[in-house]
Amino acid sequence: xxxxxxxxxxxxxxxxxxxxxxxxxxxxxxxxxxxxxxxxxxxxxxxxxxxxxxxxxxxxxxxxxxxxxxxxxxxxxxxxxxxxxxxxxxxxxxxxxxxxxxxxxxxxxxxxxxxxxxxxxxxxxxxxxxxxxxxxxxxxxxxxxxxxxxxxxxxxxxxxxxxxxxxxxxxxxxxxxxxxxxxxxxxxxxxxxxxxxxxxxxxxxxxxxxxxxxxxxxxxxxxxxxxxxxxxxxxxxxxxxxxxxxxxxxxxxxxxxxxxxxxxxxxxxxxxxxxxxxxxxxxxxxxxxxxxxxxxxxxxxxxxxxxxxxxxxxxxxxxxxxxxxxxx
Amino acid sequence: xxxxxxxxxxxxxxxxxxxxxxxxxxxxxxxxxxxxxxxxxxxxxxxxxxxxxxxxxxxxxxxxxxxxxxxxxxxxxxxxxxxxxxxxxxxxxxxxxxxxxxxxxxxxxxxxxxxxxxxxxxxxxxxxxxxxxxxxxxxxxxxxxxxxxxxxxxxxxxxxxxxxxxxxxxxxxxxxxxxxxxxxxxxxxxxxxxxxxxxxxxxxxxxxxxxxxxxxxxxxxxxxxxxxxxxxxxxxxxxxxxxxxxxxxxxxxxxxxxxxxxxxxxxxx
Numbered sequence: 001x002x003x004x005x006x007x008x009x010x011x012x013x014x015x016x017x018x019x020x021x022x023x024x025x026x027x028x029x030x031x032x033x034x035x036x037x038x039x040x041x042x043x044x045x046x047x048x049x050x051x052x053x054x055x056x057x058x059x060x061x062x063x064x065x066x067x068x069x070x071x072x073x074x075x076x077x078x079x080x081x082x083x084x085x086x087x088x089x090x091x092x093x094x095x096x097x098x099x100x101x102x103x104x105x106x107x108x109x110x111x112x113x114x115x116x117x118x119x120x121x122x123x124x125x126x127x128x129x130x131x132x133x134x135x136x137x138x139x140x141x142x143x144x145x146x147x148x149x150x151x152x153x154x155x156x157x158x159x160x161x162x163x164x165x166x167x168x169x170x171x172x173x174x175x176x177x178x179x180x181x182x183x184x185x186x187x188x189x190x191x192x193x194x195x196x197x198x199x200x201x202x203x204x205x206x207x208x209x210x211x212x213x214x215x216x217x218x219x220x221x222x223x224x225x226x227x228x229x230x231x232x233x234x235x236x237x238x239x240x241x242x243x244x245x246x247x248x249x250x251x252x253x254x255x256x257x258x259x260x261x262x263x264x265x266x267x268x269x270x271x272x273x274x275x276x277x278x279x280x281x282x283x284x285x286x287x288x289x290x291x292x293x294x295x296x297x298x299x300x301x302x303x304x305x306x307x308x309x310x311x312x313x314x315x316x317x318x319x320x321x322x323x324x325x326x327x328x
Numbered sequence: 329x330x331x332x333x334x335x336x337x338x339x340x341x342x343x344x345x346x347x348x349x350x351x352x353x354x355x356x357x358x359x360x361x362x363x364x365x366x367x368x369x370x371x372x373x374x375x376x377x378x379x380x381x382x383x384x385x386x387x388x389x390x391x392x393x394x395x396x397x398x399x400x401x402x403x404x405x406x407x408x409x410x411x412x413x414x415x416x417x418x419x420x421x422x423x424x425x426x427x428x429x430x431x432x433x434x435x436x437x438x439x440x441x442x443x444x445x446x447x448x449x450x451x452x453x454x455x456x457x458x459x460x461x462x463x464x465x466x467x468x469x470x471x472x473x474x475x476x477x478x479x480x481x482x483x484x485x486x487x488x489x490x491x492x493x494x495x496x497x498x499x500x501x502x503x504x505x506x507x508x509x510x511x512x513x514x515x516x517x518x519x520x521x522x523x524x525x526x527x528x529x530x531x532x533x534x535x536x537x538x539x540x541x542x543x544x545x546x547x548x549x550x551x552x553x554x555x556x557x558x559x560x561x562x563x564x565x566x567x568x569x570x571x572x573x574x575x576x577x578x579x580x581x582x583x584x585x586x587x588x589x590x591x592x593x594x595x596x597x
Contacts (some may be wrong), residue, residue, distance in 0.1 A: 075424055206446030210436055214423030217485075219388050221492070222412025222440035267429050267472060 007264055008276060015279040019057060022031040022290040023049035027297040052182040055190055056289045056303075057282035059243045060253050061196045064281020065201075065274050067254025071171050072208035072270060073229055074142045080254030081240045084141075085123045085148030087249035090241065092152040092159075093119020094248075095171045099163045112174070113245040120241035123148045124233065177248035177304025190246055198278065204228075208270040250285065251303045252311035257281030286309070337399075339364040339496060339528040340385060344394035347380055349551075354380050356553045357394070362545075364495070365526040369539030369560065373551040373575055378532045381549065382498050385530065398496065412440035416489035420501040423483070425474035429486050433473045434459055437491030440529050459490035462524070463517040479510025483517055486563050490521060499531040503538075511535075515542060536571060537591045540564050552575055 023045055024030050035045050057118035065079060070079035081087045097115035130144040156175075160168050207228045219225055243250075261276040262268060268276070285303070288310060292303040336372070340362040347355040355377045362368055370378045383389045385396050385576065387403045396403045398414055406414070416437075426433055438452045448456075460466040463483040473484060482502055489497060503511040515538075521527065533539050537547055539560065546563040548556040548570075555574060556563065563570070568579035570593055582591050 076426070159371075203445050206439070209428070210439065211428050212424070212428075213433070214419075215434065216383070216386075216388055216417065216419055217422065217488070219408075220386055220412060220417035220489070220498075221436055222409040224408040262427075266425060267432065269428070269432060 003266060008272065011261075011276050011279050014319050015057070015278050018283045018286045019053055023087045025290050026293045027300075029294075039068070040239060048209050051184050051187045052289065053286055055182040055187050055247070056285040058187070058191045058194045059247050059250065059282075060245055060279035060285025061074045061282030062190075062197065062239050063250065063253040063285075064257025064277040066199070066240050067281075068258035068270070068273060069201075069208065069236050070209045070254070070278045071258060073232055074139075075214070076142055077213060077259070078255070079142060080146075080253070081236075081244070082149060082249070083250060084127060084145035085152060086120050086145075087244050087251075088149040088152035088156075089123025090116040090120040090244035091093060091175050091249055093122070094174050095156050098167055098174065099159050101167070103165075116245035118242045119152075119179045119242055120237065121153065124237035124241075127233065155275075157158045165214050173302065174248050175295070175304075175308075176302035177250035186246055193239060193242055198274075199236060201232075201235060202271055202274050203276050205270040208232075212314065229288060248302075250307055252307045253281045253285055256284060256307075256311045256314070267277075333425060335415055337364045338362070339366075339398065340530070341397040341400070342381075342385070342394075343397065345381070345384060345391050345396065346393040347377065347384065347389075348392040351516070354552050355384075355391070355549075356551075358549070358554045359394075360547060360554065361559045362530065364528050366533065366545050367522075367527075367529040367543040368534045368545045369543035370530065370547045370549060371534070371536065371539050371574075372555070376549045377552045378549055379500055382417075382530060382532055386415055386498055387411055389477050409440040412492060412494065414494050415496045415498060416492040416494040418482070418489050418500065418502050420484050420504055421478075422473075422485070429469070430460070430465060430471055430472055430473055430476070430487075431456065431469040433484060434487045436493050437488040437502045440492060442583065455489075455490050455493065459487040460489060462520050463487040464513065475508075479506050479513060482506060482510070482514055486514065486517055486521075495525075496528045496530070499529065499533075501532050501534065511538075536567075536593075540567070540592070548574055 024032075026049060030045060034041050036042070067080035069083070071077055072083060073079070074083075076083075093115040094112050095119055096119075097112045102111050126148050127141060127144050130141050156171070160171060163171070180321065207223055209223075210221050210223045213221075215225055257280045258273060258277040260280050261273055263273070266275065285307065288306040289303045291301075291310075292306050293300045337360045342358050342360055342362070345355055345358045346353065358381065370381065370557055372378055380389065384391045385398075385403065387396075387406070390404075398406070398411075401409060403415075428436075434456045435448055435452065436454050438448060438455065439446065442448065442452065451461065457466070460469055463486050465480060465483050465487055467483065475480065476484060482505075488504070503514050506514065518529070522529075529543070531539075531543065540563060541560075543560050546558065546560045547554065548555065571579035571594075575586060575594070577594050578596075579594050582593060582595075583589070584591070
């Protein structure tokens with residue numbers, strides 16, 4: 001127990017350190033001195049790098065928590081925003097906007113973001129039809145998600161095929177995912193819903209503990225399975241919609257965050273897992289984003305590429321070291 | 329809410345239950361009452377609808393027609409938590425590996441007694457300790473549920489149901505996969521539990537002798553219809569002939585040489 005408290009404290013410290021230190025690194029590395037002396041550097045530091053770091057923390061953290069929620073709801077270690085088709089739906093929405101070239105701004109947001117958000121919601125609505133049906137269980141829902149994802153990918157391919165080189169490149173660039181060009185407005189759009197989500201959702205996450213014991217046991221314990229499944233799906237869909245709309249579909253965080261926590265905190269229950277997954281996923285995205293803007297100056301690599309390149313092997317190593325089936 | 333049930337009060341009333349799944353009738357107008365503190369065994373051939381009946385009583389699957397009342401109120405009219413505080417359930421085996429410690433798993437049984445925030449207090453822990461103790465799994469409390477043997481696992485599942493403190497216990501073939509020794513340990517735990525506070529038990533089983541000697545009443549379901557209900561002592565007097573009719577294979581009576589104890593089986597030389 002003491003051991004566990006130390007680990008949780010350690011995760012918290014690392015997260016805080018990453019938020020404090022990472023804004024110093026980028027295409028140019030700043031010293032504390034230069035920030036005080038040079039007005040331009042101060043501007044970049046406070047107006048670009050700090051909001052960007054905080055957006056990465058919120059987005060990475062929330063994706064990790066959403067991944068954790070899906071893994072518990074569907075009792076499947078592979079469930080995450082991708083598997084449910086939410087990210088693909090968002091990508092399709094964005095691709096449609098880029099192809100049709102509708103410009104302009106809706107509710108203070110570029111129309112591509114509005115399109116992505118709509119795409120995310122539509123794909124969730126499709127999943128919903130299954131969630132409401134009488135015989136729904138976790139595997140039919142997951143299968144529905146996979147089908148939605150495949151369908152969206154197919155449609156995106158089609159849009160690539162019929163669109164010009166320039167548009168096609170824009171779509172690819174968006175799908176790679178990125179947290180560049182963030183400001184405090186974007187931070188508000190992501191941060192406020194994520195904050196509310198965490199405050200509201202963490203207390204009721206005991207229900208997720210029950211989902212991992214199987215539907216029939218969970219039901220007999222007094223968990224209203226259908227109700228809480230729909231509640232969790234709705235809330236996470238909204239959050240993922242916002243994140244994917246702004247950052248693009250950033251992969252691997254939803255799987256890596258919770259699984260890394262499960263491995264270092266075996267048998268952990270979902271309230272604590274949500275907290276640690278948020279910090280782990282957030283830290284992971286903050287650090288990978290810092291790498292994304294540091295390793296190939298003067299250009300930046302889309303962070304989605306880095307999360308996959310680092311996340312994949314890291315995950316495989318963890319999996320190899322602990323092949324016990326602790327999750328599901 | 330008043331969970332206390334008086335002797336001879338109807339605990340579960342199964343009133344004309346019909347279940348159809350994709351056009352096929354799984355259960356046909358079942359009707360019988362289970363009184364408080366009775367122990368019912370539900371027996372019958374595979375696919376007769378026994379598990380479906382238990383799941384309908386537990387409110388897990390909806391029936392096509394009819395109504396199940398628990399304490400004179402339709403099961404469906406209870407909120408999930410209130411239902412759980414009346415009815416606990418032990419499955420044949422869990423649907424998947426459970427990644428928690430035994431103590432944490434049994435604590436989940438306290439869900440219906442806790443607030444939505446689900447923060448256990450000292451009383452919850454003492455109920456859990458007690459449930460672990462009565463099911464003889466206290467020494468396993470820090471082990472992971474997925475690492476247990478089949479016999480240990482079933483008693484841990486029982487402990488989880490015990491922690492609910494519900495007066496009705498539904499058991500769906502709880503010892504099917506257990507060896508005779510663990511089977512006995514499971515029922516010993518059930519006896520200890522029942523000695524402390526009388527329970528209403530409904531158990532699906534394939535063990536005919538267990539049904540006759542461990543339960544007070546027997547319900548036989550065959551092809552989805554109720555074939556027999558009554559006291560197990562009366563059922564025993566009609567065996568082995570009735571067993572032969574139910575299962576369509578020849579059953580015989582075997583008598584223990586020492587004490588004249590009868591068991592039934594279909595063994596042949």
